[in-house]
Amino acid sequence: MTKLTDLTVAGIRDGFRAGDFSAREVAEGFNAAVAGAKALNAFIVDTPDHALAAADAADAARAAGDAAKPLAGVPIGMKDLFCTKGVQTTAASHILEGFVPPYESTVSGKLWEAGAGMLGKLNLDQFAMGSSNETSYFGNVISPWRRSDGGNAAMAPGGSSGGSASAIAARLCPAATGTDTGGSIRQPAAFVGISGIKPTYGRCSRWGVVAFASSLDQAGPMARDVRDCAIMLEAMSGFDPKDSTSLDLAVPQWEAGLSSDLKGKRVGIPKEYRVEGMPAEIEALWQQGIDWLRDAGAEIVEVSLPHTRYALPAYYIIAPAEASSNLARYDGVRYGQRELPEGANLQDMYAATRSAGFGPEVKRRIMIGTYVLSAGYYDAYYTQAQKVRTLIARDFAEAWDHCDLLLTPTAPSAAFALGEKMADPLAMYLNDVFTVPSSLAGLPAMSVPGGLDAGGLPLGLQVIGRPLDEQSVLNAGLALEERAGFTARAEAWW
Amino acid sequence: MSVDTATVKRIASLARIAITDDEAQAMAPELNNILGWIEQLGEVDCTGIEPMTAVIPNTLRLREDVVTEPDQRDLVLANAPQAEHGFFAVPKVIE
Numbered sequence: 318m319t320k321l322t323d324l325t326v327a328g329i330r331d332g333f334r335a336g337d338f339s340a341r342e343v344a345e346g347f348n349a350a351v352a353g354a355k356a357l358n359a360f361i362v363d364t365p366d367h368a369l370a371a372a373d374a375a376d377a378a379r380a381a382g383d384a385a386k387p388l389a390g391v392p393i394g395m396k397d398l399f400c401t402k403g404v405q406t407t408a409a410s411h412i413l414e415g416f417v418p419p420y421e422s423t424v425s426g427k428l429w430e431a432g433a434g435m436l437g438k439l440n441l442d443q444f445a446m447g448s449s450n451e452t453s454y455f456g457n458v459i460s461p462w463r464r465s466d467g468g469n470a471a472m473a474p475g476g477s478s479g480g481s482a483s484a485i486a487a488r489l490c491p492a493a494t495g496t497d498t499g500g501s502i503r504q505p506a507a508f509v510g511i512s513g514i515k516p517t518y519g520r521c522s523r524w525g526v527v528a529f530a531s532s533l534d535q536a537g538p539m540a541r542d543v544r545d546c547a548i549m550l551e552a553m554s555g556f557d558p559k560d561s562t563s564l565d566l567a568v569p570q571w572e573a574g575l576s577s578d579l580k581g582k583r584v585g586i587p588k589e590y591r592v593e594g595m596p597a598e599i600e601a602l603w604q605q606g607i608d609w610l611r612d613a614g615a616e617i618v619e620v621s622l623p624h625t626r627y628a629l630p631a632y633y634i635i636a637p638a639e640a641s642s643n644l645a646r647y648d649g650v651r652y653g654q655r656e657l658p659e660g661a662n663l664q665d666m667y668a669a670t671r672s673a674g675f676g677p678e679v680k681r682r683i684m685i686g687t688y689v690l691s692a693g694y695y696d697a698y699y700t701q702a703q704k705v706r707t708l709i710a711r712d713f714a715e716a717w718d719h720c721d722l723l724l725t726p727t728a729p730s731a732a733f734a735l736g737e738k739m740a741d742p743l744a745m746y747l748n749d750v751f752t753v754p755s756s757l758a759g760l761p762a763m764s765v766p767g768g769l770d771a772g773g774l775p776l777g778l779q780v781i782g783r784p785l786d787e788q789s790v791l792n793a794g795l796a797l798e799e800r801a802g803f804t805a806r807a808e809a810w811w
Numbered sequence: 812m813s814v815d816t817a818t819v820k821r822i823a824s825l826a827r828i829a830i831t832d833d834e835a836q837a838m839a840p841e842l843n844n845i846l847g848w849i850e851q852l853g854e855v856d857c858t859g860i861e862p863m864t865a866v867i868p869n870t871l872r873l874r875e876d877v878v879t880e881p882d883q884r885d886l887v888l889a890n891a892p893q894a895e896h897g898f899f900a901v902p903k904v905i906e
Contacts, residue, residue: 419886518866532866561871630849641826648827650899655892663904668829680828684819684838685845687826701852703862708855710863742841743848759866784867 321346322488326391326545329491333375333390340372340379340390344434347392350489351436356811359484360437361397361455362405368392371434386432387552394484394493397438398445399425399536400525404435408527409443409453412674413653422525423557424494424536431552436490440480443676444644445501445529448748450479451739452678460509460732461487461807465773470734472774475505481539482509486807492540492549496526498533499632500728500752503764506539507727507777510766510805512794513539514546517785518759519564522557530639531562533632533756543765543794547571550787566785574788577796579613582789585620585720590751592729598770599726606724606767606778606797613796620719622712627705628754633746634689634702635757640679641686647674681742710758717783722793725751727764727777755781765794766803775805814842 321343324332329343348365375389384390400406400418407413421429429435443452450458450473460474460483474483478495482505485493495502497515506513514537521536528534538549551571557563586607591600611617649655649670656669675683689698716723729750738745755762761784764777778797782790819835819842830838884897893900 416890419889519869558872558874562869564867564869624855627852627855630852633845634849634852645827649892650901651887652890653892657902661902663902664827665829666902667827668824671827672829675828681838681841681845683826683828684822684842688814688822688842688846691822691825697853698849700862701855701857702849703864704857704860705852705855706863706866707860708857710866743844746845757866 322350324491325541326388326491326548329391330388330548333379334384340375341369343390344368344372344392347436347490354487354489354811357459357461357483357487358456359440359458359480359487359489360394361407361409361440363437364404364435367404368434368436371429371432375432387548388428389432391432391491392434392436393428394437394439394481394490395425395435396441396478396481396494396496398441398496398527399494400527401425401435401438404438406438406527407454408445409441409455410674410676410679411454411654412647412670414454416652418525420525423522423559424526424553427555428494428552433552439484439493442477442479444527444640444679445477445496445498446640446678446682447476448504448745449473449733449735449738450476451735452676454676457735458483459735461811462509462732462774463807463810472732473508473735475508475732477501478505478513478539482506482511485509485511485539485541487811492538492545494536494553495539496534496536497756498530498636499756500749502537502539503752503762503777503779504728504748506764507766507775508732510775510803511539511541512543512546512763512765512798513537514550514763514787514790515756515761516550516554516787517564517761519562520554520787522555522560522563524557524559528643530636531643532639533636543791543798544572544575546763547575547791569788571788571791575795576792577613577799579610579615579793579796582615582722582793583720584610584615584617584793585716585723586617587620587622587625587716587723587725589622589625590725592750595729599729599776602767602776602778603724603726609797609800610724610793612800618720620716620723622716622754624705624708624712625754628709628757629746629750631702631705631709632749632753632757633685634698635706637682637686638690638699639686641683641690644679644683647671678742706757709754713755713758713760721783722789723781724793725779725781727751727779731770731772731774731776751779760784761787761790763790763794765797765801767797767801768803769805814839814846
């Protein structure tokens with residue numbers, strides 16, 4: 318029999334409903350996996366009791382004849398950017414260390430209502446700022462994957478949802494929440510060979526999610542396959558009056574709508590995504606993906622997104638600008654850490670608290686944001702970036718005249734080793750070159766594993782869709798998944 | 812344009828982040844590197860283009876001006892580094 322921890326979300330749900338095993342057995346299996354994988358540093362806090370309580374509730378409900386909750390019996394991991402009632406929430410920062418929210422984020426609350434239990438709070442880049450999980454105050458997350466070169470280099474799981482990625486790939490949880498500001502679900506999913514979808518901006522409530530860049534941040538699920546992403550996304554999405562950017566729309570039945578038949582769909586290949594110096598393996602995988610979608614019945618067309626090269630610099634103005642504003646709330650007054658040097662006044666306390674509480678990357682982004690918003694530079698940087706953002710969104714809108722979906726690589730390379738890019742912030746930022754444009758335009762986009770590179774590391778393909786057309790994105794993801802037949806997994810060393 | 816140490820310190824002060832002279836010196840080239848790179852946005856002709864304010868068309872909802880969560884004082888103060896007499900406590904502001 319398959320180990321319970323090897324089952325997908327759908328597998329657990331269906332097996333639990335059929336009475337093949339109890340929810341408690343599942344929770345105990347994953348709790349043990351979490352406890353045995355400290356070497357990955359994927360979790361900041363373990364919450365085995367939360368998982369067991371949800372499992373016992375599911376078992377009791379089933380005994381009473383009710384196993385209908387969509388995630389009954391399914392324990393998951395929660396990115397530590399989601400506020401969870403009574404459980405420490407830190408956004409992987411020192412400044413929020415010890416913060417225990419007296420409230421529940423809307424997304425996590427929806428998941429508990431759907432029957433899910435929580436295995437723990439997953440590590441991430443501090444305040445979700447990073448592409449490698451090397452900026453967490455609680456230490457780096459390590460990918461379960463290793464290069465096949467015989468070396469033992471610890472690999473980056475990607476970021477910022479690297480704890481989520483690592484935990485799913487290592488079978489510590491069947492699924493987890495992620496958040497994506499410029500690619501923080503898709504890039505880590507690609508690095509560890511799992512799937513993840515960022516829905517249309519506004520699908521998932523941002524209420525109770527620690528804010529980074531509010532016009533970009535969007536929650537989404539990460540899981541081992543496309544079906545599980547659909548199941549999770551259904552449970553996470555929906556209108557929330559507490560979030561003014563939440564879309565007042567019904568949640569489609571994405572799982573029921575899954576179909577890998579792409580007949581009648583046109584898939585655009587944006588020519589500007591063929592960036593200089595892209596590894597031949599990425600190019601080859603992209604071509605393979607094109608062939609797979611054609612095989613699934615799609616018509617392939619070349620499209621142009623002329624402002625693509627300006628997306629990344631626009632993003633690194635807009636995101637830090639919003640971050641500098643959002644993170645102004647961390648001042649040592651209402652929650653989190655406080656530094657009060659001898660004889661300090663209020664201003665000194667703010668400055669000392671923020672200096673001690675934020676890591677270097679967070680400070681760097683707050684400083685850039687403060688600079689681009691400061692008098693004399695606001696129009697040249699910030700307003701210009703917002704105009705470029707309009708042009709980038711317009712590029713996509715025009716592309717939709719010619720196609721229904723876009724196919725691109727997810728990241729410009731496979732995972733790199735921890736430490737390899739830390740010295741050069743700019744080189745790190747370039748990792749998000751393929752994921753940022755769709756974030757700026759608020760579009761749904763997903764990464765699915767496509768294959769392995771010569772070093773034996775996973776590579777991802779990205780599908781981008783029209784606003785609110787998550788179904789087509791998931792369907793194309795499914796078509797790729799069926800054809801890629803990706804079954805590789807990291808060998809347990811932890 | 813180049814960011815010097817004095818500018819870094821001014822920005823740090825605006826951002827309410829205490830930094831030492833050494834940190835300011837280390838940060839100046841980093842910021843210059845990043846700002847130099849984002850300056851390529853200046854190449855884009857944005858004549859007549861409106862800056863984007865909402866990524867997905869959506870109208871801002873207003874809620875009724877009513878109290879929805881009365882008497883949450885203890886919960887609000889639960890995470891305060893220092894709370895006294897039902898208030899957040901900070902260093903003396905007025906002598």
